[in-house]
Amino acid sequence: MRRTRAIARKEWIHILRDKRSLAAVLTLPVVLVLLYGYAVNFDLNALSFALVDDDHSAASRHLAENLSGVRPFVFKGTLANAAEADSVFQRGIARVVVVVPAGFERLLDSGRPSPVQVLVDGSEGTIATIAQTYTVGAISTLGRTLTKAQAQGRGISKRLLEPAIDVRVRVLYNPDLLSRMFLVPGLIGIILMMLAALLTSGIIVRERESGTFELLAASPIGPMELLVGKMLPYLIIGAADVVVAVGMGWAVFGVEPKGSLLLLFALSLVYVLASSAIGLFFSCVARSQQTAMMMAFVATVIPTMILSGFAFPVRNIPLVLQGLSQMLPATHYIAIARGIILKGIGLGPIWWHGLALALLTVFWMRLALRKFSKTL
């Protein structure tokens, strides 16, 4: 205990004395939350479309005007014919081209279904899907009002045109379906993991590089005392980063934690501990700081981006990789953070994620201890 304290105090002095690194460690979460929060966005804020109007009728103009008025559609102009759609997509002027064929108004007036063609730029899959859904939805809605107007004009009862089932959707937890509500908790997870793992990846190998390890190795300090003592100060830094990252998500993106802040903080600390243990392991294995950092980066940040559920649901991942994703602390933390921040849940539904984090900490610590050697 006495020795662990001595190590922790010394490490803390190192941290405080290296002002530039300290400043970087505390401002990095701010920068990263801003950067990712604004850059990583799956929402379609502007959907540019062009029109090919072969009908030149009041109904076709009405359709175009109304579509322009619907968010997020932005009208980019009228094309002479459908063949021009290619060049419009290639130059990136519009994502969608709506083709109104000749005879559109006539069919509408006769009360029969009037076809409208929607061309979608499919080169960006995710956005194309969203654009397609938006466009089809918007045109169908407009179609109904157009039909209604036509019908009323001809004295047909309004009731006959009402759909039999009126579906009303209410989205819980993220009513506006903003992707940042979904992304910010994951982002906090990735930032905490990155900082914790990269910081601790240096702590043993740095002493090997500077030669100070020789005196440590000649002292009677035990491996456990040394590793625990060295990690403690970084837990404090990690705790500060938790506050900064959650606070940024709240202040800048309005992602207000709905659940217990205390629970969120406590489980975040376990997560920081698990991430630090991974960094520590690579610090014991590597022979240079750069190698340790690269190894920690490759082992944490890269799989975390893909497998942790940060962007893609874990259930969509092939079964073999799902096993791997359960080995990533971030997978569990992101589930915890989304649960507490968005749904406001208590420990009940997420306790096993907390347990998994604790087990992962023990696993990586044991691995680090096994690889740690006091010989030069």
Added chain:
Amino acid sequence: MSEPAPAIVVRDLVKRFGAFAAVDHVSLSVARGEVFGFLGPNGCGKSTTIRMICGLLGPTSGSIEVAGLDVRTHAEQIRARVGYVAQFFNLYRDLTVYENLTFYGGVYGVPRAELRSRVEHWCERLDLSRYGRVLSGELSTGVQRSLALAAAVLHEPAVLLLDEPTSGVDPIARRAFFDVIGELADGGTSILVTTHVMDEADRCGRLALMDRGKLVAEGTPSEIRAMGGTDIWQVSADPPSRALTLAEQHPGVDAPALFGTRLQFRVSDGTTAVAVAQWLRDQGVTCDEPRPVRATIEHAFLQLLRRDDGDNE
């Protein structure tokens, strides 16, 4: 008085790095309260031996006992009883003198109540007090060496291993350093110290000379001096460099060496110092009458290493 158990016993120690034997069947023992000097050229295996005694390197074969404990089985207990000053300054450069000492005191488990007074005592004794709040990376080499020694003795080790503790230190500080080492030995601490400096060797109780991984000589300083031979002569010569060149060509002249304007050499094979001096004068070198010189450890050192060369050829 009964002979106390030796503090360090090294038996038949071997350390190989691949095919290279850095330490080649070395045996030595250091008694309690003894200052044992370890001499030898750079790369002869001194540091490797010391690191094995600390448990920093595992031996290839052979055994090491420190304070009656085997290094292989009791490494941690031994580390608690050993103080180590490494060849290069290995303390934390971004920590102050006090912070470094408090840290090492803590790591060696010095009780908190005692640590403060011990730090004060050693800062006083080693003239470190005025540097207490200075970052150790900003200290001069001499002060850094004192700090390294202070850090190594805070836990009052039974055995002190010093690997060239005075390299880069001026003669006055070096003398003060050895005064402290002498006091520690008087207090019962056993000290193994490596050095290149011959006047330091003179202050050791016993000496061992190591070359290319092997011990080539062992004994008290006067015994070692005696190995330097007796027939050493000195003349003042002008010009000295010409005198050296000429002496090297003269049959029967051994190991000529210049010390300023003084030329020292040994004679053998029937020639005499007087004859050599006369020959130098004949060649146009001004030189006085040869005087016999008492062999120093340095003479012995050069002589023993040279003889060793001959053996290997």
